[in-house]
Amino acid sequence: xxxxxxxxxxDESYKMAELYNEFLYDLKDSSKDIYFDFENISVSxxxxxxxxxxxxxxxxxxxxxxxxEIVGFISMTIMSCFMIVSSVKNIGYIExxxxxxxxxxxxxxxxxxxxxxxxxxxxxxxxxxxxxxLNNEPANxxxxxxxxxxxxxxxxxxxxx
Amino acid sequence: MEKKLFTELEISKEVKKAVNDLGFExxxxxxxxxxxxxxxxxxxxxxxxxxxxxxxxxxxxAVELVDVKDKKNVQVLIVCPTRELAVxxxxxxxxxxxxxxxxxxxxxxxxxxxxxxIKSLKYGGNIVVGTPGRLxxxxxxxxxxxxxxxxxxxxxxxxxxxxxxxxxxxxILTEIPENRQTILFSAxxxxxxxxxxxxxxxxxxxxxxxxxxxxxxxxxQYYFEVPRGRKVDALCNxxxxxxxxxxxxxxxxxxxxxxxxxxxxxxxxxxxxxxGDMRQTSRDQMLxxxxxxxxxxxxxxxxxxxxxxVEDVDIVFNFDLPQxxxxxxxxxxxxxxxxKSGKAYTFVAxxxxxxxxxxxxxxxxxxxxxxxxxxxxxxxxxxxxxxxKEISGILEKGTDNNKYMKIIEELTKEDYTxxxxxxxLIKVHLKDIENNNRLSDDLHISYxxxxxxxxxxxxxxxxRDPSRSDRGKxxxxxxxxxxxxxxxxxxxxxxxxxATGLPGTMVGRIEINDEYSYFDxxxxxxxxxxxxxxxxxxxxxxxxSEMVSSKNxxxxxxxxxxxxxxxxxxxxxxxRKRR
Numbered sequence: 001x002x003x004x005x006x007x008x009x010x011d012e013s014y015k016m017a018e019l020y021n022e023f024l025y026d027l028k029d030s031s032k033d034i035y036f037d038f039e040n041i042s043v044s045x046x047x048x049x050x051x052x053x054x055x056x057x058x059x060x061x062x063x064x065x066x067x068x069e070i071v072g073f074i075s076m077t078i079m080s081c082f083m084i085v086s087s088v089k090n091i092g093y094i095e096x097x098x099x100x101x102x103x104x105x106x107x108x109x110x111x112x113x114x115x116x117x118x119x120x121x122x123x124x125x126x127x128x129x130x131x132x133x134l135n136n137e138p139a140n141x142x143x144x145x146x147x148x149x150x151x152x153x154x155x156x157x158x159x160x161x
Numbered sequence: 162m163e164k165k166l167f168t169e170l171e172i173s174k175e176v177k178k179a180v181n182d183l184g185f186e187x188x189x190x191x192x193x194x195x196x197x198x199x200x201x202x203x204x205x206x207x208x209x210x211x212x213x214x215x216x217x218x219x220x221x222x223a224v225e226l227v228d229v230k231d232k233k234n235v236q237v238l239i240v241c242p243t244r245e246l247a248v249x250x251x252x253x254x255x256x257x258x259x260x261x262x263x264x265x266x267x268x269x270x271x272x273x274x275x276x277x278x279i280k281s282l283k284y285g286g287n288i289v290v291g292t293p294g295r296l297x298x299x300x301x302x303x304x305x306x307x308x309x310x311x312x313x314x315x316x317x318x319x320x321x322x323x324x325x326x327x328x329x330x331x332x333i334l335t336e337i338p339e340n341r342q343t344i345l346f347s348a349x350x351x352x353x354x355x356x357x358x359x360x361x362x363x364x365x366x367x368x369x370x371x372x373x374x375x376x377x378x379x380x381x382q383y384y385f386e387v388p389r390g391r392k393v394d395a396l397c398n399x400x401x402x403x404x405x406x407x408x409x410x411x412x413x414x415x416x417x418x419x420x421x422x423x424x425x426x427x428x429x430x431x432x433x434x435x436x437g438d439m440r441q442t443s444r445d446q447m448l449x450x451x452x453x454x455x456x457x458x459x460x461x462x463x464x465x466x467x468x469x470x471v472e473d474v475d476i477v478f479n480f481d482l483p484q485x486x487x488x489x490x491x492x493x494x495x496x497x498x499x500x501k502s503g504k505a506y507t508f509v510a511x512x513x514x515x516x517x518x519x520x521x522x523x524x525x526x527x528x529x530x531x532x533x534x535x536x537x538x539x540x541x542x543x544x545x546x547x548x549x550k551e552i553s554g555i556l557e558k559g560t561d562n563n564k565y566m567k568i569i570e571e572l573t574k575e576d577y578t579x580x581x582x583x584x585x586l587i588k589v590h591l592k593d594i595e596n597n598n599r600l601s602d603d604l605h606i607s608y609x610x611x612x613x614x615x616x617x618x619x620x621x622x623x624x625r626d627p628s629r630s631d632r633g634k635x636x637x638x639x640x641x642x643x644x645x646x647x648x649x650x651x652x653x654x655x656x657x658x659x660a661t662g663l664p665g666t667m668v669g670r671i672e673i674n675d676e677y678s679y680f681d682x683x684x685x686x687x688x689x690x691x692x693x694x695x696x697x698x699x700x701x702x703x704x705x706s707e708m709v710s711s712k713n714x715x716x717x718x719x720x721x722x723x724x725x726x727x728x729x730x731x732x733x734x735x736x737r738k739r740r
Contacts, residue, residue, distance in 0.1 A: 001298070001301055001302050066301060067302075067303055071301075101328070101331070101332040101335065102297060102300055102301055102332050102336065103301060104328065104332075105328070
């Protein structure tokens, strides 16, 4: 089985938007957290939100393709560091990484991530960040394996309780 | 519980005919309960152990469910944890589908070139049996399309989760249309299994086979590890050495009863068969003759043997592993009646059957011990001692021997002493067993295993085989896997034999430490070990072996035969007479 890794083009924005939404549904189902709940999400809205990712100055989407089907992707955006005054300025931020269940455990994320890293290094960007949920052990394990480590905790309080 | 005959189940005449060909009469408990439920379209959770006949419980409905006109699409998917189970299930299902034209069962599993499996899937299979990893691979390649699957069976689901297939199983389940029928078999009902059933099964019926715990304290239970195709030989040796007054040999099918009967009769044993297809009068006759001792070996199916009450059965042989744990209890309960003691021996061939024996052990709550198959030497010994006894008896009586004097006189005329004549006569008498070398030394491994298994620690093999003395210098090899990685003597033994191709009898002492293990082999094999055991995967650990020392064969030759291989003399009334 041949897996092709490549950057997604703007002509694929609808396809990518659909897959991105699949990722969100997966997040919703697996997190079991109302915080990540939503009613409906539209593909065309998502297309608009993804516009910047096809602009090499602002981000990128890399995909894994099997027999013409996109089976996994990473969507990365370049943004300023969360502490605006920091000297770090811009960072790469992985807002979504998703591989269809049938294609997991084949090392697809690792390959895609490496493409993103290479892209950012060329731009002289030092940090690549992302968030996972604390209880999502498989995701935490796999990012750890790729050399990531947690550096800040995001806290919240449910004011309804 | 009330079991049904296959003829009473609502299954097609084609499948009934196939089942009849296989010689099965009565459905096991799980089959009786599960087949009608699956046939009615319900989701089913089968809570049962292996060895209860569950392959037929889902295999028969699977065969019935297939639309034989649709040869292209996969209609039934069966997921098994291991390659062995997948192959076995596939073979069994093919037997049930013998008269159902258009049912095509295809096995897919790892370890075999995928191209061949792709080819057979493309040719068309409406029942696919496979292991999770390979199924996923074929799904990714778009070879295996599950859009038309009507039924999915998860066989030994708990085992699959234990083996780390949880995500794969879930993925496969999500890839199949939701209006399918889902059948799940599991020996345990863990939280994880319950979660899967909740998520993926619709309003399932739980079929649970209650364990009927019977106490069988006075029965000594053993099993023989027999290479495939050698069961009759092993049985004959056991009959000769243990020499039971009465023995029942259980088979799973009518056909096997008939075959074994003619085989034993041909070898001169007084064996009679008993199965459900015989007329009642023949059955009664057979039973009478067994009770009266005219036939001292009764070969029977489970159904036929039900209700027979013979008090002095010394040994029960399970020639075939029983299909149902309950059957095992019933079978061995035929001996040790009326407060007497008895022995039960079960013939085991292959890894799956070994697993089943372990489960049976748990089920009866008593260890079933590995026993060495009696060897030709054992038979010889038994015969010799019986002959000695017989001769002494004749000499003691001392009457009427004069009429044979003429032969002696004739022979001594030709310069032979009476001692020479006596030797020749004994040789004539004992010769047939030497000429009839039924079980050669390839079964010797069983002795070694027997001793290893039955010893308390089970961790050390001592060098005991006198035949090793001519193998020259032994050497010690170190392999970098130990107890901490799950190594045990049997694992090391099988790794060594598998990698080098050497017989197990050549392997001497095995010692297991926490991080490392040691095994002894003739020094001459050192290069073979270096070559074949380089980067060898043992229990998922990549290992290497190296020679650490050599020693004289004498040191490694504290020869002692396992006591278990000695024939039982408890009631030795002499050798079985071939009649």
